[in-house]
Amino acid sequence: MEPGKDIAPNAVFELRGKEYRVAAGQTVRASLQAVDLNPELYLCVLCGELVTDDRIVEAGESYRLVAVVSGGDN
Amino acid sequence: MRCRKCGQKAVINMRQHKLALCCEHFLQWVPEQTERFIQKYKMFARDERVLLAVSGGKDSLALWDILLRLGFAADGLYIELGIDGDMQYGQRSQACARKFADAHGAHLITVDVHRKYGATIPELAQLTRRGKDKPCSVCGVSKRYIMNYVAREGGYAVLLTGHNLDDEAAVLFQNTLHWQTGYLARQAPVLPATDAGFVRKVKPLCRFYERETAAYALLRGIDYLYAECPFSVGANTIYYKELLGRLEAERPGSKLQFYLSFLQAREDGYFAGAKDDEGLRSCERCGQPTTAPGSCAFCRMWAAVRERKRESRGGSENPVVTQACGR
Numbered sequence: 001m002e003p004g005k006d007i008a009p010n011a012v013f014e015l016r017g018k019e020y021r022v023a024a025g026q027t028v029r030a031s032l033q034a035v036d037l038n039p040e041l042y043l044c045v046l047c048g049e050l051v052t053d054d055r056i057v058e059a060g061e062s063y064r065l066v067a068v069v070s071g072g073d074n
Numbered sequence: 075m076r077c078r079k080c081g082q083k084a085v086i087n088m089r090q091h092k093l094a095l096c097c098e099h100f101l102q103w104v105p106e107q108t109e110r111f112i113q114k115y116k117m118f119a120r121d122e123r124v125l126l127a128v129s130g131g132k133d134s135l136a137l138w139d140i141l142l143r144l145g146f147a148a149d150g151l152y153i154e155l156g157i158d159g160d161m162q163y164g165q166r167s168q169a170c171a172r173k174f175a176d177a178h179g180a181h182l183i184t185v186d187v188h189r190k191y192g193a194t195i196p197e198l199a200q201l202t203r204r205g206k207d208k209p210c211s212v213c214g215v216s217k218r219y220i221m222n223y224v225a226r227e228g229g230y231a232v233l234l235t236g237h238n239l240d241d242e243a244a245v246l247f248q249n250t251l252h253w254q255t256g257y258l259a260r261q262a263p264v265l266p267a268t269d270a271g272f273v274r275k276v277k278p279l280c281r282f283y284e285r286e287t288a289a290y291a292l293l294r295g296i297d298y299l300y301a302e303c304p305f306s307v308g309a310n311t312i313y314y315k316e317l318l319g320r321l322e323a324e325r326p327g328s329k330l331q332f333y334l335s336f337l338q339a340r341e342d343g344y345f346a347g348a349k350d351d352e353g354l355r356s357c358e359r360c361g362q363p364t365t366a367p368g369s370c371a372f373c374r375m376w377a378a379v380r381e382r383k384r385e386s387r388g389g390s391e392n393p394v395v396t397q398a399c400g401r
């Protein structure tokens with residue numbers, strides 16, 4: 001069984017083509033932390049709008065994560 | 075979460091400032107703060123000619139947008155590094171820079187490293203000892219050289235880069251871990267021009283977190299290159315940014331505090347190093363400032379490339395790279 005599959009209802013975070021399933025009913029911040037993503041390093045977009053990480057994730061929602069870290073060694 | 079200014083739904087919460095803002099007020103706040111920092115650190119005046127190094131990424135394009143909105147007539151400089159690979163990094167980043175310039179009627183200067191000097195950055199990395207396994211090193215030397223060269227030639231008073239607070243904190247962290255006091259002495263929002271020929275360098279975004287510059291670019295609808303340079307994978311800067319990000323998640327404001335306390339200590343003289351001009355002389359080949367005796371790092375690098383190419387051609391002079399700084 002895929003990790004998280006047994007948790008229902010759930011929502012999806014999409015980051016660079018990879019999907020993370022999270023349980024609904026907790027904040028975006030807690031959901032990110034639950035899948036080992038640091039909330040400081042991503043912006044969350046829901047239906048084309050930027051949302052703050054205190055939002056409560058609802059079942060069936062699909063978030064797009066935008067990584068904010070960039071840069072090489074210059 | 076609600077906007078502190080109007081009570082509408084917030085789009086960003088800046089925990090280090092205990093400040094949440096809606097889209098409208100955030101897009102207003104960023105340029106206001108930028109102008110405040112430009113004045114606070116005496117970066118440049120309204121009538122000075124400014125050149126902004128533009129990579130096609132979020133920071134430099136966000137900064138260009140902010141400067142134009144604030145009424146500064148900033149020109150852009152894009153350096154084509156010849157880094158393409160599968161994802162066509164160079165072409166796509168140049169396209170973002172060009173698209174922004176065209177949409178805003180702004181002037182973009184482009185320098186193509188291969189066309190001007192005879193090799194791309196990946197080729198340069200392969201052909202030099204300095205670049206062996208680390209293209210970022212030759213890339214950094216080349217970019218710094220070209221930026222200063224173009225700014226001087228073009229008569230610009232000041233050279234701007236889009237470095238944000240996370241960039242600065244990551245470098246500071248790295249330099250502190252190694253107690254690189256020389257580097258620490260030279261890390262600042264403003265590096266004054268030197269008599270030897272370095273133009274003034276400033277970083278107007280140095281007090282914004284990276285998530286704020288990214289949010290600004292997204293909310294403004296700026297089409298920036300989201301993909302990263304293929305050589306940035308495993309870069310030290312990214313590693314340190316992630317470490318500091320962990321600290322920040324648990325203790326909001328730590329990054330800001332780290333950087334600002336450093337600036338205060340620097341101002342109090344704790345990192346007073348050599349005078350900015352001390353030990354600088356002109357490169358015997360190109361005339362740009364350098365601390366090295368004889369030729370500067372850039373000229374030495376290209377001399378080595380010419381040598382390697384000559385060897386591989388069985389002694390014939392390379393017709394492409396005949397002088398390091400020819401226009």
Ligand code: SF4
Nearest residue numbers: 072210213303305306
């Ligand atoms: S990651 Fe390295 S090679 Fe790529 S642009 Fe940045 S400094 Fe240059």
Ligand SMILES: [Zn+2]
Nearest residue numbers: 077080096099
């Ligand atoms: Zn508001």
Ligand SMILES: [Zn+2]
Nearest residue numbers: 357360370373
């Ligand atoms: Zn030189």
